Amino acid sequence: MSDFAAQRAHMVEHQLRERGIDDERVLAAMGEVPRETFVGERRQEMAYADAALPIGSEQTISQPWIVAAILQALELKGGERVLEIGTGSGYSTCLLARLTDHVVSVERHAGLARSAAEHLRACRAQNVELMVGDGSRGVPGRAPFDAIAVHAAAPKPPPALLEQLAEGGRMVVPVVTGKEEMLTAIRRRGTELESIALSPCRFVPLIGAEGF
Ligand code: SAH
Numbered sequence: 366m367s368d369f370a371a372q373r374a375h376m377v378e379h380q381l382r383e384r385g386i387d388d389e390r391v392l393a394a395m396g397e398v399p400r401e402t403f404v405g406e407r408r409q410e411m412a413y414a415d416a417a418l419p420i421g422s423e424q425t426i427s428q429p430w431i432v433a434a435i436l437q438a439l440e441l442k443g444g445e446r447v448l449e450i451g452t453g454s455g456y457s458t459c460l461l462a463r464l465t466d467h468v469v470s471v472e473r474h475a476g477l478a479r480s481a482a483e484h485l486r487a488c489r490a491q492n493v494e495l496m497v498g499d500g501s502r503g504v505p506g507r508a509p510f511d512a513i514a515v516h517a518a519a520p521k522p523p524p525a526l527l528e529q530l531a532e533g534g535r536m537v538v539p540v541v542t543g544k545e546e547m548l549t550a551i552r553r554r555g556t557e558l559e560s561i562a563l564s565p566c567r568f569v570p571l572i573g574a575e576g577f
Contacts, residue, residue, distance in 0.1 A: 369401050372413035376400075380415050381433050388437040394463045395433055400426075403454040403484050417567075422474045424569055426454045427516060431548070431566055438537045438550040438563055439512040441465045448507070448529065450500035450571070451516030455481030455490075461514065462490040469493075469507050471500030473572060501573035503529040510534060518546050518568040523575035527551070527558065539568040 366374070377396045386392060401412035404426055408418055417425040427435075435457070441447070441464045452458050452472035458481065461468045470493060472478040478497045485493055496504065501523045503513075508529035515526065515538035522538050530536050536551045548563040570577045 369399060369409075369412070373397075373400070376413045376415075376429055380429050384430055386430070386433045386437055388440075390441070390443075390464055391433055391436045391460075394436075394460045395429065398456070398459050398463065398488065400429070400456060402487055403456040403459070403481075405454075420454045420477065421480075422477055424453055424474065424477060426456050427568070431564075432457050432460065434548060434564055435514050435516070435537045436460055436464060438548075438561075439464075439514060439535050441512060445511035446507075446509075446531075448500075448504060448510040448513045448526075449516070450503075450514070450526070451569075452478055452481045452495060453516060455484040457514065457516060458493055458495075459485055459488050459490050462493050465492075465512070467492050467494075469496065469504055469510075471496045471498055471504065473497070473499055499573035499576075501525065501571055501575035505529060512536070513538075515539065515571065516568065517571035517576070518566075519571040519576050522549065522551055522560075523571070525575055527553070537563070539566050541570075 401409045404412045445465045449470040452470040458470045502525045509531035513536040518539040530553045548566040550561045552559045
């Protein structure tokens with residue numbers, strides 16, 4: 366087993382499974398995707414640390430546990446159309462590409478989107494459409510989505526994204542209230558939206574029309 370593969374297996378057991386992640390598809394995907402490919406050459410040794418890491422443009426790749434918590438809450442079975450806001454390094458995008466059929470991912474920093482595209486090519490993720498722009502408005506032309514993952518903190522669940530959520534669909538979004546930030550899962554049932562608080566969290570801000 367390579368050193369990175371051993372670190373990945375250790376991460377899955379001790380950072381994820383022992384801390385309550387039990388979706389076997391999520392655990393398997395995180396045991397396969399090479400996180401070291403996404404963190405930049407200078408930080409490869411830190412790739413499996415139990416922490417967020419800088420990826421340039423003042424942004425971060427999220428801590429493995431928080432990525433897993435988002436993916437688990439989306440309850441993907443395969444076959445869904447997924448929208449992701451905040452491609453960043455492309456790590457979470459690569460995981461989504463393994464867990465479902467089609468992923469549309471939006472990043473506001475063109476430079477990050479370019480390097481994410483390279484990382485995703487290196488991992489042979491082909492069912493991904495990358496877009497550059499303000500994802501807080503979603504991608505109306507591609508809606509509805511069965512699941513939406515937002516990787517940046519919003520003042521409230523962006524209304525445009527809620528509109529683009531399919532019936533029965535799930536959205537996961539970090540929401541800021543005062544000094545607190547809560548990872549929140551929302552399910553659409555007809556005109557009703559059910560909301561569940563998942564975990565306190567800390568994300569970079571969602572910058573845009575329906576963000577900050
Ligand atoms: N999922 C990423 C981590 C992303 S960090 C990974 O696995 O590496 C959050 C990202 O959201 C940053 O790259 C930031 O530039 C982006 N972002 C912030 N506001 C945005 C917006 N309105 N639209 C699209 N991307 C946004």
